[in-house]
Amino acid sequence: MSPATPPSASLPDRRSPVWGHVLALAVLCLLVIVFAWKLRPALPSSSRLLLSPLLGNMEACLVQDGLREDFPKEFQQIPASCLGPQGSAAEMVKATLQRLGRPQGELDLGYTLSVPLLRYVQWNGQAWEVRGEALDRVVRTVAQAHRPVVLYLFATHFEVHSKAEERLAADPANLAWTPKGPLPLDSYLGARIFPWSVARQDNEVTRVRKLVVDALAERMCAAGDAAMHQLRALTVLGETHQLFPGFEAGMGFAAEGYAVTDYSPASVAGFHAFLRQRYGDIARLNAHLKSGFASFDAVEPPSRNIRSEPLQNFFQHIDSYAAGTVPVSGWVHSPDAKLQKQLAVAVFVDGRPYSHAPVHMHRQDVAQAKPGFLTPDVGWRADIRYPALGEGLHRIDVVLQAGGRSLGLLATRQIAVMDRNQGEPRPHAAEALPDFGKLPDGVEFWVDSPQDRLALFYNPLVTDWNDFREQQVADYIQGFSEHIGHGCLGRVPRFAHQLNPHANPSWDANRYAVERSLQRMPGLSLGVSLYGEDTYGPLVGQMLRRYGHTAYGVTEFHPLVALSPQRLEKVLTMHRRQGARFLSFFMEARPEDATGTQSSNEFSFDADNTAHGSDALYHSLRQLLQPH
Incomplete structure (x- = not known):
């Protein structure tokens, strides 16, 4: 349906300068489009x-x-x-x-x-x-x-x-x-x-x-x-x-036992050079980190876990989540093939919509454990940038959807965004969600991440x-x-x-x-x-x-x-x-x-x-x- 035609009194006279400007603008846009078309890369098809x-x-x-x-x-x-x-x-x-x-x-x-x-x-x-x-x-x-x-x-x-x-x-x-x-x-x-x-x-x-x-x-x-x-x-x-x-077994997220490469002497020296090039002056790095390093050479690559190892300063902490992202992920399967193609997961933080993830990612582990499933493409994932949430306890709700319609609650978890002093996190105010009712018959699912009450320590140096x-x-x-x-x-x-x-x-x-x-x-x-x-x-x-x-x-x-x-x-x-x-x-x-x-x-x-x-x-x- 087209919108109603505005009253004729509101239309400018065709001979007015306004139409000239509009025509000139249209010609200019056409020239830009033609020029861009000339410069486009050859179509790979x-x-x-x-x-x-x-x-x-x-x-x-x-x-x-x-x-x-x-x-x-x-x-x-x-x-x-x-x-x-x-x-x-x-x-x-x-x-x-x-x-x-x-x-x-x-x-x-x-x-x-x-x-x-x-x-x-x-x-x-x-x-x-x-x-x-x-x-x-x-x-x-x-x-x-x-x-x-x-x-x-x-x-x-x-x-x-x-x-x-x-x-x-x-x-x-x-x-x-x-x-x-x-x-x-x-x-x-x-x-x-x-x-x-x-x-x-x-x-x-x-x-x-x-x-x-x-x-x-x-x-x-x-x-x-x-x-x-x-x-x-x-x-x-x-x-x-x-x-x-x-x-073979260590490709996933981990709060404990996290180790990566490269910490060789040559690599550490390269990291110091990288920081010098990125920040130019140690004062800029300190302002960014809210730190007090005397020089770039005094900055150690993050290499310890605050949960289990003593730190000389907070910026030594590293784990899978220290760069500021925590994944919300899992899998879901319906025996109804038509419904399976429509499935998505909505993630709510403190009762407010945060992210949306279609269910389509391949999960070979699920296919091996559940050979009777219609498809192995049952995985989903949505990432949360938790530093923006503020310090404290936050409620994460995972809701199954199809075609924009909510089908049921899959899980509720809490994450704790910690301060640098590991103070007791306080709950954030959260809105209540409605009762979504029972999930459709035959739906199977699992929410892998995050674990409940996962403590998160954001270290910007890890980025x-x-x-x-x-x-x-x-x-x-x-x-x-x-x-x-x-x-x-x-x-x-x-x-x-x-x-x-x-x-x-x-x-x-x-x-x-x-x-x-x-x-x-x-x-x-x-x-x-x-x-x-x-x-x-x-x-x-x-x-x-x-x-x-x-x-x-x-x-x-x-x-x-x-x-x-x-x-x-x-x-x-x-x-x-x-x-x-x-x-x-x-x-x-x-x-x-x-x-x-x-x-x-x-x-x-x-x-x-x-x-x-x-x-x-x-x-x-x-x-x-x-x-x-």
């Missing part, structure tokens, strides 16, 4: 999407430095095509991709070739030397496979089964430090983790990585167009982030510390990317290979400190690993818009559920249209006579891998690439 499975099981062929006992027998054999002066893994690549299909429509088909840098170097007793013959096989693989390739310069904390790792790990300068010293070796899903530092670029592990990259670049350039023409992208380092003890740690991660990736860019490989588009810490509602993103590396960086496009709802939901698109990315690479991809060919096609189309240049997923390279698959990677798309719907995903992809 016009690009083709390269499907580039990250092929495993090629170490025996490429490196030839011994057998891995955890590999099945058929993958311990070195195919004849790998041997001799022209040996390479090209035949394995071609055979594997041929089984998958061929390019279709807007989809190209290539592969991702991982080059674990520390696997291609050895100590000769006096110095480091590259495994030249192994790197030659990498170059010949690229040249002889005649397929577009994403070259993955792999250098993460995950082990690569090289003696170089043990030697490098003996030097504390190569390792990330907690306040107690260098992190020990850890494990994740059965793989060892070497806690390499991102706090400095002048240590030996970084020099060795660059040594291998330089040797590989020299060989690729010498091979000329036969190899260089196949390169579609380089992915830099792999998932690079700060580390913490108990990596500076986390910002500095994020900058360390971004600087390390950027520095390595710039080193690659100095040679002829600099002509190849470079992408980061980073995790998204916001995909899992239970994760504490500050532990990883990757936010800065997800933003735009000179000469380096976004590359991000996607799992679960992140692969088919709105989070990636939101991140692209937030940081202004127009192109990106999907460096790892697994929905963690089976998708039909039709739905998988829609997901791939979504990524292509919003700017994805390539999409990588784990897959096992098979020699011609191999019948099984290497079982250590549960995320491989493979007909014999039933974990997380991987077999169904493989068959769906084959149907897309073999339509007839």
